[in-house]
Amino acid sequence: xxxxSQHPSRVICKSGTSVKIECRSLDFQATTMFWYRxxxxxxxxxxxxxxxxxxxxxxxxxxxxxxxxxxxxxxxSTLTVTSAHPEDSSxxxxxxxxxxxxxxxxxxxxxxxxxxx
Amino acid sequence: GIQVEQSxxxxxxxxxANSTLRCNFSDSVNNLQWFHQNPWGQLINLFxxxxxxxxxxxxxxxxxxxxxxxxxxxxSSQTTDSGVxxxxxxxxxxxxxxxxxxxxxxxxxx
Numbered sequence: 001x002x003x004x005s006q007h008p009s010r011v012i013c014k015s016g017t018s019v020k021i022e023c024r025s026l027d028f029q030a031t032t033m034f035w036y037r038x039x040x041x042x043x044x045x046x047x048x049x050x051x052x053x054x055x056x057x058x059x060x061x062x063x064x065x066x067x068x069x070x071x072x073x074x075x076x077s078t079l080t081v082t083s084a085h086p087e088d089s090s091x092x093x094x095x096x097x098x099x100x101x102x103x104x105x106x107x108x109x110x111x112x113x114x115x116x117x
Numbered sequence: 118g119i120q121v122e123q124s125x126x127x128x129x130x131x132x133x134a135n136s137t138l139r140c141n142f143s144d145s146v147n148n149l150q151w152f153h154q155n156p157w158g159q160l161i162n163l164f165x166x167x168x169x170x171x172x173x174x175x176x177x178x179x180x181x182x183x184x185x186x187x188x189x190x191x192x193s194s195q196t197t198d199s200g201v202x203x204x205x206x207x208x209x210x211x212x213x214x215x216x217x218x219x220x221x222x223x224x225x226x227x
Binding site: 032034038041042043044046049091093095104105106107108110111113 | 147148150152157158159160161162165203205207213214215217218219220222
């Protein structure tokens with residue numbers, strides 16, 4: 001089956017620093033990637049959708065200057081949390097979807113737990 | 118946008134029991150997936166099932182698109198089935214961005 005990796009799995013950073021999270025599709029070409037945020041005991045909250053080679057589309061209320069998303073290739077997307085603050089601490093999950101016409105199955109990475117101190 | 122409701126929100130079972138999880142959606146869909154989020158946070162694909170019935174071992178799923186619901190059946194539950202089960206749907210004619218339900222939290226006791 002399709003595999004999506006995410007790195008790092010855990011990161012602790014100091015307030016004011018930036019953190020980059022990588023999401024890779026290992027065995028398929030991901031024309032679309034999604035970035036989610038999940039708070040404890042809650043559902044996934046979509047942050048943004050990115051298509052390869054295009055600018056990301058951010059959901060309402062998500063600061064695009066704070067959460068920089070780059071989808072430079074068909075196998076890699078990155079999320080950079082800039083000037084992180086404790087309230088940015090969360091579980092961040094990426095997912096990827098291939099380009100088969102009419103098939104919209106998405107595959108998830110294992111997630112990154114971010115703690116900002 | 119499309120609304121997705123999952124029931125029950127919480128479920129506690131004894132090992133070996135069977136269960137049915139439900140996902141209702143408010144509009145027609147062109148894709149529907151069931152996921153299991155394990156205690157470590159990983160979402161595992163269970164079924165891609167915009168319509169029809171599929172089975173995989175002890176799990177099976179049925180989507181009746183015309184009546185706007187999907188069911189996930191777990192038979193002979195095991196402790197490893199514990200976690201949260203999410204349904205995600207994409208609205209027909211929409212932007213193909215999936216909408217998630219709030220999930221069903223399942224605990225299976227030995």
